[in-house]
Amino acid sequence: MNVLIVSCGSYVSQGYGCPGEWKCFKAARDLEGNFKDYDAVNVVGFLACECPGRSLIPNIGCVKKNVDFDVIHLSTCMVNAWPACPYRDVDELAKKITEKFGVKVVKGTHDYA
Numbered sequence: 001m002n003v004l005i006v007s008c009g010s011y012v013s014q015g016y017g018c019p020g021e022w023k024c025f026k027a028a029r030d031l032e033g034n035f036k037d038y039d040a041v042n043v044v045g046f047l048a049c050e051c052p053g054r055s056l057i058p059n060i061g062c063v064k065k066n067v068d069f070d071v072i073h074l075s076t077c078m079v080n081a082w083p084a085c086p087y088r089d090v091d092e093l094a095k096k097i098t099e100k101f102g103v104k105v106v107k108g109t110h111d112y113a
Helices: 009-014 022-030 056-066 090-101
Strands: 002-008 042-049 071-074 104-107
Touching: 002 009, 002 022, 002 056, 009 042, 022 042, 042 056, 056 090, 071 090, 090 104
Parallel strands: 002 042, 002 071, 071 104
Antiparallel strands: none
């Protein structure tokens, strides 16, 4: 399964409880968390959504032109952000991504604390 992971740039870069992408990569490698139903995972990209999020859809499009992926995982820090993102509703974002690119969007990557 070729996977593109999208994270919350604020959580990753500003230390809001997410120590960075290593938890997402570990879960993908070990087929844990939201990757547990896959036979194998090949992470083909890791994008950070940067506030206010206007460039995310075009950035996913740039990846799609150059690297094929089967599914997009919105990172756990993006899905469970508290306070929630003031710019994006996660459910609406997942719907827009699916409509635009025709790929499944999974909300979450790992179950680690």
